[in-house]
Amino acid sequence: MLNLDPYLLRAFISVAEVGTVNGAALSLHRTQAAVSMQIRKLEGLVGSDLFERSPKGxxxxxxxxxxxxxxxxxxxxxxxxxxxxxxxxxxxxxxLGVVEDFAATRLIDILRDFRDKNARVDIDILVDSNARLAAMLENDELDIAVCDTSRCSRKPVHVWNEYLHWVGRTDIEFMPDMPLPVIMFVESCPWRGPAMATLATRNRNWRIVCEASTLVAMATAVRVGIGIGPMIAATIPEGCRALDRSIDMPGSARVDIGLYVRSGAREESRFLVDFVLRQVELGHA
Structure with a gap:
């Protein structure tokens, strides 16, 4: 019979999330030697190596x-x-700090279910830019952050792979000899580069007709019919559709959104992170 000690499993999960024994030791308020011993003991119990060691972690x-x-x-x-x-x-x-595109979609059901089961946990929700959220996490101004992985130096506990689709109003039409009217993110947004790179995949002229600083601004500009803009599937507004399946439209661009937790976060924050990860593993998020 395999008896898995929760004490060992907590060390294992912490190392898996942080990527280093030293970082996990700080998070668990234990010594590095103690965490290393717990990992070796757990590997002995299950009869196999659980981690690959390298100079990078x-x-x-x-x-x-x-x-x-x-x-x-x-x-x-x-x-x-x-x-x-x-x-x-x-x-x-x-x-909790969340990039706007996730606050409006994926996290709503998760946070609702969490609150239903944990009514004594209060959650301050800050919706801001990727760069701002990453900076606040680094300064310990947030317990949990959901933002673009390119803006955060620490290791995420989970990554969502999303795709930016070129979206336009359902009835929008383009003249073949006219440049594509493009709604683009502001220069400070990390999604601007990947989105613009897709425009080079088609032999067609384009021009930026509008810059949007928020999801609401992007959705408004698209719905008004100013042009086409990059949006993740869950945020495509009513009356609009993804256009990048068309042969003369630019393709989609991949962006990676990470779930981050502050080192030494309190019990309630760790509990919410674990709750989110369970929903992901169960296919609910």
């Missing part, structure tokens, strides 16, 4: 990746049993 092996969702579930059940037996609920306050 640790990465999960195939067996490590397999263990992650089970470890999270075991830890969640352990925590919930303990709280029920002790008559205690998670409580506190979380400072």
């Amino acid at each position: 640790l990465t999960l092996t195939a067996d490590g990746l397999l263990l992650v969702p089970y470890a999270r579930e075991i830890l969640t059940l352990t925590d919930e049993v303990g709280k029920r037996l002790n008559g205690r609920q998670i409580e506190g306050r979380i400072r």
